């Protein structure tokens with residue numbers, strides 16, 4: 001692909017991905033405000049942005065084998081754990097930005113688990129099997145991720161068990 005088109009598609013993928021996420025967050029807010037139809041509108045258009053993002057990503061040849069995709073995921077999570085979030089958190093601390101210290105700390109803790117789980121999945125996929133993983137628990141407050149027993153409260157932020165979703 002020509003360089004300029006590639007850069008444009010990458011920018012479009014980023015923009016559509018962010019719009020997708022932003023609309024889902026706005027849908028939650030509309031739901032809480034009692035605007036069920038506004039929430040539905042945000043969710044519907046969020047899905048359209050997901051379709052656009054997917055099409056740009058496919059055109060960029062972003063999809064590999066599952067093993068290759070797991071490696072891409074491991075690389076991303078590892079970068080976040082080893083470089084991005086420690087650096088972002090350090091700057092937030094230096095600048096006294098408490099909210100940013102908290103959100104980067106929460107993400108950093110979860111990304112460590114994500115990297116490990118993807119690593120385990122890649123090893124089994126390469127051995128020719130689907131990964132043997134039980135329930136995966138995610139805290140809807142802080143994003144804590146766990147693959148063992150569901151705890152009574154979130155080990156990172158202390159949220160109650162009912163705020164931990166299981167997949």
Ligand SMILES: [Fe+2]
Nearest residue numbers: 077110111114
């Ligand atoms: Fe992650």
Ligand SMILES: [Fe+2]
Nearest residue numbers: 139142154157
């Ligand atoms: Fe949490």
